[in-house]
Amino acid sequence: MEFIVEKIGMSRTVSVPSVPVTLLKVLDTKVCEITENSKAIVAYSNGKKFNKAIEGQQKKYSLSKEFNRFATMTVANTEAGDLDVSGLSEATVLKTTFKTKGRGFAGVMKRWNFAGGPKSHGSRFHRAPGSIGNCEWPGRVQPGQKMPGQYGNTNVSVKNDVVSFDAETGILVVKGSVSGPNGALGKVKVAK
Template identity: 45%
Template sequence: MLCLFYLGTKLGMTQIFDENGLVIPVTIVQAGPCMITEIKNIEKHGYSAIQIGYSEVKESKLNKPNLGHLRKNGCPPFQYLTETRVADTTNLTLGQIVSVQDLSIGQKVKISGKSIGRGFAGNQKRHNFTRGPMSHGSKNHRQPGSIGAGTTPGRVIPGKKMAGQLGNKQVSVKNLAVVHIDNENNLLVLKGSVPGKSGNLLKICP
C-alpha cells in the first residue's frame, strides 16, 4: 500500500535540462527513509491514523515521554514524529520502512512546510501596498495611511492589513511534479520551489 505521506528535508535548488534543451528549475529533497512508529485504530483510539518518524538521532536528544513511546513500539529514536489520519491501515505494519520507492516519475505531490521568516515587515513588503509620493514635501512615503473611519465606527476593523510578522507560517504547494527519483539515496527531484530554506522539514503527500 502506498503511504499517504512522507517526511523529508529540503537540500536546495538547482536547474536541469530536459530532452528539448529547456531549463527546468528543480528542488532536491531528502525524503526519508521514514518508519511507521504507531498505528491507531477506531476501537482503541477513536480514530484511524498512522504516525511516522524521521531523522534518527541519539537517545539523549529526546525527552523521556517520546523515548518511552518509541521504545515501547520497538522503534529507534527519531527527531520528528508526525501523525496523519488514514481511512485504511490493514496493509500497514508497525516498524515498516517508508521510502520514495513507492513514488513514480511524473507523479504530482503536495509539499507542506514553514515558509522563510522575514521578521517584522511593513505594508509595502508584506501586502504589496503602493508607497506615497517621494518628493514635494510629502511626509507620507511608506506610512500605512488611514486605517479606518472616524466617529463611526470609531475603531479599527479586525483583519485590517497592517505591518507585522511576514513569513514563518505553515504553507503548502500543490501539484509539484516528480522529475527524478534516486532510490539509493532517498532523493526526490521536484519541479519548482518548495517552502522554506535549505534544511527545512517538509511533509510530502502523493
C-alpha cells in the same frame, strides 16, 4: 500517502527547454504503530536533542537513539517497520507543505508591497500605511485590513509535478519551487 522530506535546494534540468526543479530528500522513517483509518505514528530524525518524553517513546517502540521526532501520517504500510516509499515511484503530482521563511514583524511596504508616500521635501508620509478607517458608516476598521505584523513563518502548500525519484538515495526531484530555506523539513503528499 504522506512522507517527511528535507529540502536540499534548487537546480535545473539539463534538457533543452531547461526546467527549474527542487531537490527533496525523503527522510528515513520508521512506522511505529498503525492506528484507525490507515493513519500511523511514525518516528524520524531532525538532528535535534531529545528529552525524557522522547526517550520513553523510543523505549516503547524499541527505536534507536537517532529517531527523535514523532508524527501522525497516512501511510501505505499495513504493519510497523520501515516506511514503504514505493508510492513515490508511480506518483505524478505531489502536494508539498513547508513553512515559509520567517521575517519577523514587518511593515506594510515589505509585507504587502505598499508604494509608500513621496520621498521629497516636506512630506511626512514615507513608509506608513496611511488611512485605515471608513466614513461614518460602518465607522470601524474592516476585518482583513492590510496592516503591519508577523510576516512569514506560515505553512504553505503547493502542487508540484514529479520529475524523478531515486528510491536508492531517496532523492525526489519536483518541478518548480517549494517554500522554506534549504534544510527545512516538510511533508509531501501524493496527489496523483
